[in-house]
Amino acid sequence: MISIIIPSRNPKALSAISANIKGTIGVPYEIISYDNTRDGYGICKIYNLCAEKAQYENLVFCHDDIVFHTDDWGQSLMNLLQLKQIGLVGVCGATYKSKYPAPWVSIPKSYYCSSLFKTGGERLDIGQESFEKVAVVDGCFLSMRKDIWKAFEFNETELQGFHIYDIDISLQIGKNYDVVVERMFEIEHLSEGVFDQVWYMDSDTYHKKNRALLPVSTSENFDFNYLDGYALKSLIGRSVNLKLKRSKRISLLVQLIKNYPTHFNLRMLKILR
Numbered sequence: 001m002i003s004i005i006i007p008s009r010n011p012k013a014l015s016a017i018s019a020n021i022k023g024t025i026g027v028p029y030e031i032i033s034y035d036n037t038r039d040g041y042g043i044c045k046i047y048n049l050c051a052e053k054a055q056y057e058n059l060v061f062c063h064d065d066i067v068f069h070t071d072d073w074g075q076s077l078m079n080l081l082q083l084k085q086i087g088l089v090g091v092c093g094a095t096y097k098s099k100y101p102a103p104w105v106s107i108p109k110s111y112y113c114s115s116l117f118k119t120g121g122e123r124l125d126i127g128q129e130s131f132e133k134v135a136v137v138d139g140c141f142l143s144m145r146k147d148i149w150k151a152f153e154f155n156e157t158e159l160q161g162f163h164i165y166d167i168d169i170s171l172q173i174g175k176n177y178d179v180v181v182e183r184m185f186e187i188e189h190l191s192e193g194v195f196d197q198v199w200y201m202d203s204d205t206y207h208k209k210n211r212a213l214l215p216v217s218t219s220e221n222f223d224f225n226y227l228d229g230y231a232l233k234s235l236i237g238r239s240v241n242l243k244l245k246r247s248k249r250i251s252l253l254v255q256l257i258k259n260y261p262t263h264f265n266l267r268m269l270k271i272l273r
Contacts, residue, residue, distance in 0.1 A: 002029045002074050003054035003146075007046045008064040009037050017064050026072030030055060043139075043162045044154035051149050059149055061142040063189070069117075070185035077143055080131055080182055087148050087177025088170060090137025091187045092116045096222055097136045097167065098231035099214040101203040103195055104136045104167060106234035107227055113181040116140075116189050131180040135216045139166030140189050148173060158209070163202040171213045200242045229260025239271055246272065 004021060008014040014033055021031065032050045041049075047061050058081050070076075080089055092114035094104050105112070113132045152172045159165050170179050207214065215224055233256060239249045249271050257264050 001056040002027060002058045002060055002077065003032060003051075003056040004029060004060040004062065005032045005034070005047060005050040005054070006062055006064050007034045007036055007043060009035055010064060013064040017062075017066065020067055024068040024071055025074035027074035027078065028056075029074060042156060042160040044156035044159050044165050047154045047165075048156055051146070051153075054146060057146045059144055059146055061139075063140045063191075065190040066140055067188040067190065068185065069188060073185035076130070076184040077182065080180070080184075081143065081145050085178050086131070086180055087144060087173040088137060088179045089131070089143040090134070090166075090170075090179070090181050091141045093134035093137035093170070093179070093181050095132075095134050095218040096224075096227050097170075097214060097216050098228045099207070099211065100228060100231045100235055101200065101207040102231040102235040102238075103193065103203075104138070105193075106231040108230065111222075111227070115181065115183055115186055117186060129183050131182050131184075133178050133218050134170075134181050135174065135179065135218055136167050136170040137179060137181060138193075141187060142166065142169065144173070148177065159202070159206070161198070161202055163199045164206045168206065168210075171210070171216060174216065195238060195242065197243045200244070225260070229256065229263040232256050232260060233263045233268075236268060236271060 002025065006014065006017065018031055021029065032053055034046050034050055036046060051059055058078055060077070077089065080086055092112070094107055095111045095113065096107055097104050098106065113134050152169065154165055155168050159168060173179060215228060217224070232252065236249065236252050236256060239252060253268065253271065
């Protein structure tokens with residue numbers, strides 16, 4: 001039994017995912033949708049309001065633009081959530097999150113874990129393991145038991161927009177439980193994350209306030225210095241599109257040269273134009 005919470009302002013998208021869930025989930029469920037057109041709430045507040053109404057003990061929080069491609073995925077998910085050491089389940093994530101306000105994807109792909117695929121792309125070899133432990137999961141799909149949600153909730157006080165909630169809930173739950181990516185069913189995500197100036201401001205504010213929590217990793221054997229340098233280099237590469245001020249771009253570049261010189265190359269100077 002699963003309560004599925006879906007914020008949506010698009011009736012067609014909501015209808016499509018509702019039909020897809022009905023045809024694939026394979027267990028009793030309810031959908032709690034929320035049209036935020038009038039209220040203008042942040043996603044954390046929406047998720048908390050809807051979770052309070054949920055009648056089932058297994059919760060899914062997801063976007064309205066995903067497609068489930070595996071039959072009876074609900075049973076596979078419930079089997080994972082019955083494992084008491086697991087606090088949060090996602091469908092993609094990373095085994096390392098740097099201390100910098102870069103997206104969680106700003107690491108080498110060998111540190112990714114995902115059961116997502118794209119239309120026309122290569123389908124995943126899901127393998128035999130039912131899950132893999134990660135540091136953070138992506139917000140397109142988040143699942144947890146209701147008792148876990150009650151213990152942590154989404155941080156609607158600090159995060160009043162639509163960004164960083166997935167990183168924050170991963171870090172908070174990860175203090176006491178395993179955060180994992182499931183490996184037993186496939187999901188297609190019909191869009192990609194938008195990393196714009198608003199996203200960066202939210203991310204930068206959050207990372208400054210929560211610097212004690214980062215970096216976070218599934219292994220002490222990772223080269224933290226290399227991975228943080230990689231993330232900073234990635235952030236610099238995005239800095240023009242993020243519309244960062246030239247002074248901020250210079251500051252980031254100086255940090256890279258000073259702390260992670262092996263990641264610097266002369267081509268990066270083009271960001272100073």
